[in-house]
Amino acid sequence: MTKPRAAGRTVGGLRPLMLQAPAVTLLLLWMVVPLGMTVWFSLQRYNLLMPGMTGFAGLENYEYLFTDPALWSAMGTTLLMVGWILVITVVGGTLLAVLFQQEFFGRGIARVLVISPFFVMPTVSALVWKNMMMHPANGVLAWLAQLFGMQPVDWFSSLPLTSIIMIVSWEWLPFALLILLTAMQSLDEDQVEAARMDGAGPLSIFFFITLPHLKRAISVVVMIEMIFLLTIFAEIFVTTSGGPGLATTNLAYLIYIQALLDFDVGMASAGGVVAIILANIVAIFLVRMVAKNLEE
Amino acid sequence: MKLAYALPLAGVAAFGTVLGASAVQAETLTVATVNNNDMVIMQRLSSAFEEAHPDIDLEWVVLEENVLRQRLTTDIATNGGQFDVMTIGTYEAPIWAEREWLAPLENLPESYNQKDLLKPVMDGLSHDGKPYALPFYGESSMMYYRTDLFEQAGIEMTDQPTWKEVREWAGKINDPDKGIAGICLRGKPGWGENMAFVTTLVNTYGGRWFNMDWEPEIDSESWNEAINFYVDLLNNYGPPGASSNGFNENLALFSQGKCGMWVDATSAAGKLYNPSESNVADKLGFAPAPVAETPKGSHWLWSWALAIPASSNSKDAAKEFITWATSQDYVEMVGEKVGWTSVPPGTRESTYTNEKYQEAAPFADFVLDAIRDADPTDSTLKPSPYTGVQIVGIPEFQSIGTQVGQMIAAALTGEMSVDQALSNSQRATQRTMERAGYIK
Numbered sequence: 001m002t003k004p005r006a007a008g009r010t011v012g013g014l015r016p017l018m019l020q021a022p023a024v025t026l027l028l029l030w031m032v033v034p035l036g037m038t039v040w041f042s043l044q045r046y047n048l049l050m051p052g053m054t055g056f057a058g059l060e061n062y063e064y065l066f067t068d069p070a071l072w073s074a075m076g077t078t079l080l081m082v083g084w085i086l087v088i089t090v091v092g093g094t095l096l097a098v099l100f101q102q103e104f105f106g107r108g109i110a111r112v113l114v115i116s117p118f119f120v121m122p123t124v125s126a127l128v129w130k131n132m133m134m135h136p137a138n139g140v141l142a143w144l145a146q147l148f149g150m151q152p153v154d155w156f157s158s159l160p161l162t163s164i165i166m167i168v169s170w171e172w173l174p175f176a177l178l179i180l181l182t183a184m185q186s187l188d189e190d191q192v193e194a195a196r197m198d199g200a201g202p203l204s205i206f207f208f209i210t211l212p213h214l215k216r217a218i219s220v221v222v223m224i225e226m227i228f229l230l231t232i233f234a235e236i237f238v239t240t241s242g243g244p245g246l247a248t249t250n251l252a253y254l255i256y257i258q259a260l261l262d263f264d265v266g267m268a269s270a271g272g273v274v275a276i277i278l279a280n281i282v283a284i285f286l287v288r289m290v291a292k293n294l295e296e
Numbered sequence: 297m298k299l300a301y302a303l304p305l306a307g308v309a310a311f312g313t314v315l316g317a318s319a320v321q322a323e324t325l326t327v328a329t330v331n332n333n334d335m336v337i338m339q340r341l342s343s344a345f346e347e348a349h350p351d352i353d354l355e356w357v358v359l360e361e362n363v364l365r366q367r368l369t370t371d372i373a374t375n376g377g378q379f380d381v382m383t384i385g386t387y388e389a390p391i392w393a394e395r396e397w398l399a400p401l402e403n404l405p406e407s408y409n410q411k412d413l414l415k416p417v418m419d420g421l422s423h424d425g426k427p428y429a430l431p432f433y434g435e436s437s438m439m440y441y442r443t444d445l446f447e448q449a450g451i452e453m454t455d456q457p458t459w460k461e462v463r464e465w466a467g468k469i470n471d472p473d474k475g476i477a478g479i480c481l482r483g484k485p486g487w488g489e490n491m492a493f494v495t496t497l498v499n500t501y502g503g504r505w506f507n508m509d510w511e512p513e514i515d516s517e518s519w520n521e522a523i524n525f526y527v528d529l530l531n532n533y534g535p536p537g538a539s540s541n542g543f544n545e546n547l548a549l550f551s552q553g554k555c556g557m558w559v560d561a562t563s564a565a566g567k568l569y570n571p572s573e574s575n576v577a578d579k580l581g582f583a584p585a586p587v588a589e590t591p592k593g594s595h596w597l598w599s600w601a602l603a604i605p606a607s608s609n610s611k612d613a614a615k616e617f618i619t620w621a622t623s624q625d626y627v628e629m630v631g632e633k634v635g636w637t638s639v640p641p642g643t644r645e646s647t648y649t650n651e652k653y654q655e656a657a658p659f660a661d662f663v664l665d666a667i668r669d670a671d672p673t674d675s676t677l678k679p680s681p682y683t684g685v686q687i688v689g690i691p692e693f694q695s696i697g698t699q700v701g702q703m704i705a706a707a708l709t710g711e712m713s714v715d716q717a718l719s720n721s722q723r724a725t726q727r728t729m730e731r732a733g734y735i736k
Contacts, residue, residue: 068727136536244711
């Protein structure tokens with residue numbers, strides 16, 4: 001009763017395709033139905049507050065979206081936010097990974113502590129930062145500033161984007177650290193030892209041995225963070241509500257405003273389609289870059 | 297085999313009985329409301345209602361104002377039917393009634409004494425002459441000030457303060473070293489937050505949102521003057537972080553003694569006069585909201601009201617609850633059980649003729665006059681096509697007010713200049729109005 005092991009592998013390539021068909025169909029449905037509905041809604045005149053005004057709108061939603069100065073400002077903000085947070089977390093994460101790789105007293109506890117911000121919910125960490133750290137009257141930062149005789153900074157009104165970047169970087173730095181630290185642990189000690197015997201200083205060891213070794217890990221960190229950072233929402237919602245003005249409105253928040261403050265489903269869907277396209281453009285470049293790195 | 301089939305069947309049967317039984321026993325009303333103080337009291341006292349109506353169970357959904365508004369609007373616009381009683385405001389009631397989303401509240405029982413309800417408040421909650429919501433509490437706006445600080449600085453409060461005087465006074469009592477700001481005002485963006493106040497300021501400076509052809513007039517001279525004044529006043533004499541202070545934040549600041557003056561809702565008076573909640577209860581003065589060019593539209597009119605969505609399956613029970621919560625008896629119950637300064641203000645004549653209330657609340661007549669005096673149909677110096685004092689009664693206003701509110705907040709923090717904020721607002725409003733088909 002033993003079956004031939006190669007069964008189904010040959011027959012003109014048809015069998016495997018048929019075997020894969022259910023899974024692929026399900027995946028396609030999973031993706032195509034919501035996407036199709038978003039595209040369909042984006043072509044409709046559909047505002048929850050205007051039950052009378054319905055029907056096919058053609059590209060009107062897109063026309064209004066692309067002539068809206070808020071869209072371009074939101075795209076810029078999105079890229080600025082993602083870019084800065086990536087730089088801070090990757091550079092900071094690499095440096096911290098080197099630091100936490102060293103032997104020192106209480107390393108285990110220190111590692112747990114430094115990683116813990118990642119396990120705090122975004123809403124909670126935003127609230128903590130807003131009310132306990134950055135508050136101009138009761139915050140720790142204001143207290144510190146006064147300790148040194150400086151005027152406390154009203155973070156969310158005078159440096160809104162910087163504040164958001166600080167909060168999100170604080171959340172994601174542990175993630176970068178975690179991945180990079182794991183990568184560090186696979187670094188060949190003998191190689192470092194050999195370099196040291198050849199007279200290489202700590203800086204040369206870092207730049208010529210550690211950093212090239214971390215390259216793959218860094219590209220993985222960049223890719224995963226990018227996916228999540230394009231959709232930062234809770235931190236903005238809790239602290240600045242996208243303002244003042246449009247200073248901290250990113251694409252995700254703009255769509256939220258259109259869908260749930262203006263109740264304009266058509267416009268919000270158009271914004272969603274634009275966001276999908278933007279994410280795909282970024283993803284194509286990124287995945288290529290990372291894939292190249294991984295193949296090497 | 298038989299047992300295997302029998303077990304789930306028994307389960308289904310048992311479940312059916314439970315369902316059937318509960319349907320007979322009690323009807324469940326889902327009540328959605330705001331987390332404001334007066335509503336929290338209502339929730340606490342509602343056990344009295346449940347005792348009197350054993351066939352009705354209450355289920356509460358208590359949310360923050362902005363979140364509640366989103367939940368209610370999406371629910372009612374998509375005919376979701378999650379709620380049986382909704383807490384809505386003067387802005388929503390007529391717009392939702394026009395869309396037939398609300399059940400009209402007619403044939404109210406004689407004992408409810410509908411004539412006792414204040415007319416301007418009821419007008420705001422009606423559409424085509426029919427009431428669609430019953431007011432839980434109503435408010436206008438007024439100025440609160442610290443009598444001790446005024447005395448120290450040798451300032452005499454006038455019967456009708458002007459904004460020019462307010463600026464002068466704010467300069468005299470502003471004392472950042474002691475943590476006292478000259479004046480606290482709303483700065484947190486939102487059509488129900490900073491724009492409520494800013495619109496009354498613009499009104500009294502002689503401005504309006506739209507001209508008779510629905511063209512926005514936000515880049516006009518009056519707006520410019522008003523916003524420049526507001527930004528200048530708050531930057532010089534306001535509390536730190538003014539752009540994130542809304543009603544609740546300012547209420548906390550003022551009751552902790554950190555503001556010299558505050559112009560905001562009359563409904564704050566009860567809390568400020570309550571010594572257990574406020575440090576300034578014994579040195580509190582009040583005056584009408586300040587004016588500039590014209591007294592028209594210088595103080596707003598708002599009420600939080602209870603309504604029944606057309607999609608509710610328990611309309612009768614819901615009506616029963618609404619008439620209980622907005623009745624004269626309820627007001628008296630709050631007075632007896634919680635204290636007379638805590639009764640929901642601004643809805644009934646009888647509250648204001650009640651001696652106990654007058655004794656506990658020295659501001660009572662003053663508030664009543666302010667509410668009676670506010671006229672949503674005539675709130676701007678030049679004629680305007682919309683109704684509402686601090687709001688524009690069209691569905692697009694939520695979106696417009698939020699956008700403009702953000703711009704004003706940006707002007708307040710110095711993110712952009714007043715001119716730029718106003719021209720951005722003008723452009724954004726123009727776009728929204730074109731899109732909605734008001735102007736071609």
